Structures are given as structure tokens and as C-alpha cells.
Amino acid sequence: MNNSAIGVFDSGMGGLTSVKELSRIMPNENIIYFGDTARIPYGTRSKETILKYAEQDIAFMKKHDVKMIIAACGTVSSVLGMNKNAAGDIPFTGVLLPTVQAACAKTKNGKIGVIGTAATIRSGSYGKAIRTIRSDISITGIACPMFVPLVENGFTGRDNPVAKLVAEQYLAPIKKEGVDTLILGCTHYPILQDVIADYMGKDVELISSGSEAAKYACAFLTGKDMLTERTEKGTVSFYSSDSVDMFRENAQAFLGGQLCGTVTKVETEELTSLA
């Protein structure tokens, strides 16, 4: 039994797709969420800068005495790779391993597509991770750097012509490969799920990295007997490095409903002083 909170962080709002799933499957757990909205996006930056930001984010989480840390960010997960010790002695997971496990279990024809930020695809991390599980999989990875700005600027509806056109341009090579499973390797992408699903067709299974990380954390905490003993609903405390009001405003799309919980501002100076 462990009543400490689960810590979740992301470059911005995308990781809230993980929080949504955590709250659904482990409603009694407390959650601490940090969105680094003053420095989003991570996915277009260099590996060195991403590693530095990730180190600071993890240090921030550790300060809050969490029992497990989830990097609910495809970019951070990719540059950290399969490193389970990224948070020292605190159990840690990114979205990478949970997501590739789910994808390998789902695919029938052995063809998996991966979409993510430029940094994620450049790292080749999903391909490497998949090959540690199964060597017979064919993988097609495509960077979709416009997807995060599309999501952030509300170009997300099923019938949005810009979203449809961008999706078509990025996804055509993956569709051509005949994949039956598509990893949404960035936690922002589920917000574009309808557009992506419409283009890929109903026979292609979409894997949400944020949700898979949440399920993985649940299995891990259950296995280690680290679930809370609380029987009432847990709380979610949000932290944001840019405006708290903007965070509240934008959170709804990712949480699929009203944000319930406090939102506290974190200064970037505090982050840079941590690690």
C-alpha cells in the first residue's frame, strides 16, 4: 500500500490524455500533473535540450514525493529510450514500452505504423523498442510536426479541411504500407483521432500512447502492491509553467470534460535551478 500521488508530466497538455485514463482505471489515486507550457513544444527541439528539460521535469516531480513518475510525452519517452532508471529510485515509465507492447499484441499482419514528433521519429526509438519484443514486424515511421500546432490551435474536428489535408499528406506513405496498427506516438494526437481514423480506415487500430502508459502504471502499481488504500475519489493537482488561466481553458479538450482540481504556476527559473 502506498498513498503517495502518481506524478505525470508532459511538455504541455497532451499528457492529460494519460491523466484521463488514470482517473478512469484508478479513481482513488491522487495525481500530480505538470505541463511545461512555457517551453512547449519539445518535439521540434534538439536531443540535448529535450534531455535537459526532461531532467528538470523529473526533478520537479521528485520534489513532490510521488510514488511513480510517468513521462506522458512521446518526445521525452523517445529520447530517454527504454531507460527505466531515469528517475533514480522512483519507479518510472515513459509511453514507449507500454505502447509498443500494446501494438505488438494487436497487430495481425505484422505491419505497424508509428507517427510522432520530429525528435521521436529521428530517434528511431519505437522501431528499436518493437524489435526487443518481436523481430518479425515491419515498421513505418513518419514525423508529423504539424499535428501539435493543429491540436493547439483547434484545427481538430472530423471535418476540418486543414486537419484532413495535413493528415492525408503525412499518413499517405503509412497507409500505402498496409499497416493494421498505428501508434499515436505523441500524447497530443488522440485529439486528432477522428481525422486520423477516417483517413486510415476502420481496419486500422489506433494505439494511444497516453492511455497505454496509464494502463501500464496501473499494472505496475498493482503488481508491487503500491496502490492507495483510500476508498474515496483521489485528487488531481495541476502545475503549469505558463498561465494558469490558459491551462484551465485548454485542458478541457484533453480531459474530455471540466478540469477538477487546483492549477498552480511553476516559474521556469525554478525548473532550471532543479537539475
Place this chain on the structure above:
Amino acid sequence: MNNSAIGVFDSGMGGLTSVKELSRIMPNENIIYFGDTARIPYGTRSKETILKYAEQDIAFMKKHDVKMIIAACGTVSSVLGMNKNAAGDIPFTGVLLPTVQAACAKTKNGKIGVIGTAATIRSGSYGKAIRTIRSDISITGIACPMFVPLVENGFTGRDNPVAKLVAEQYLAPIKKEGVDTLILGCTHYPILQDVIADYMGKDVELISSGSEAAKYACAFLTGKDMLTERTEKGTVSFYSSDSVDMFRENAQAFLGGQLCGTVTKVETEELTSLA
């Protein structure tokens, strides 16, 4: 006479449109450029965060003993407004005043359009600045938050279908107003000039904020007898808060040619410790 360098900064690469113009009209001047690529974009962030980043950028410029500072960033210029003392005793200009002066001189029908980032349009700064010059101008301002990611991700060609579609969506209300002058209130936007010009039609004059700031600086330094006495070509020293290699790679589109000069990495910790 003053042989110190001119300092130019921006959230990223857009300010290089100012550097290009400075090098053209004052080829003997030394220039120091800082692009805050580790924290780009500024335009989607809150006013408080933008002000803090701007203060750090100005402090970084002052450390390099420049004779004038140009905030070649529409967002920073807008949140600072008409404040000429933003850099203390060092002469300072943003793009705001130079750009509205040019637009007011150009318009014949008194209808000016302004496009910029969300923060720029939210601030209403262009409208306020125009009204200090002429009270009879009708102004239509539209935020175009997708334009920066379009530029950063190479969706810029005259025939790019995504760029054309996004431009059409954003610019339709401005075109409908019948403006004859359009302020590109973000220094990234000249890279989309062909797409914007094609949609607006040949009777609409586009005003590049980066170029206008450079011309303003030239007039200011000439008037104060602060030009260099050097007769050989000046140097340009670039600083970037994210990867130097990525900076070199992306600079070409903005400079309209090869980057000539050194590029040095600046750590974000250094920036946050400055102001």
C-alpha cells in the same frame, strides 16, 4: 561614430529577416543576433511569460555591449508596446512603431490589415500605435497562429496546398474589408509572402515588420551619428539557445542565402539567471 555592434533578437529565426535587411542597407555594421530557439514560439504564451523572456533577451544583448537593440519579434514588440526605454539607456526599438509608420504612409484608402501571433493581436498594440499617428484609419486584425508552424515545418511554397488553405481561412475577413495595406506583424511571415500576396491580390501592399525595423534603426543611427566608421564589411555573430546545427540548417530560408558567421550556443540557465 560608434563601432559597437547592433543587437537583434527574436524568439527564433524570424528576426533574421531584419538581419538580412540590416546587412543590405548598412553592410559595414557588426551585428549580434540571438534566436531563443529553445523557447520558441513566444506568440502562443501568456503576456507575463513573454515579458519575462523579453527581459532576459534584452539583458543578454546588453551583456554584449551593443549600441542599439532591435526586438525583431512581433510578439515581444507588441507586449512592450511603444516603450522606447525597454533596454534602459541603450537605444531600443521593436518592430511596432517602424511598421505602423510605413503602413500609414503607404495606405491610400485608409484601410489597414494586421496579421500576427495570438499574443500580438490580443494586445491590440498595432491598432493603438496606428491611432497615435492617424485617427482616420480603419484597422482589421487577425491572429494567424498556424503561420509560424507552417514556416517552421516548410509548408511555405507558393503552391503548397496546406499553406494556401490556412492563408485563405485566416485572411478572408481581411480581404473582405478591402484593405490596401497588410502589416505582416510577425517576422516569420515574410517567408509566406508569396502565398499571402497571391491570396490578397496585387493591389494590396505587404509591409514586412522585420525590414521596417531595420530601416528605422538605420535612420536612427544615422541621425545620432552612431554609424560605424569601418569601411570593410561587418561581421554577424549568431547565438542560439537550442542546437547550433539546427540553427544553421534553418537560417538559410530567412537570410535568403548561406549563413556567414559564427553560431554559439546559449544555455537557458544563463538566460534565466540574467533577469
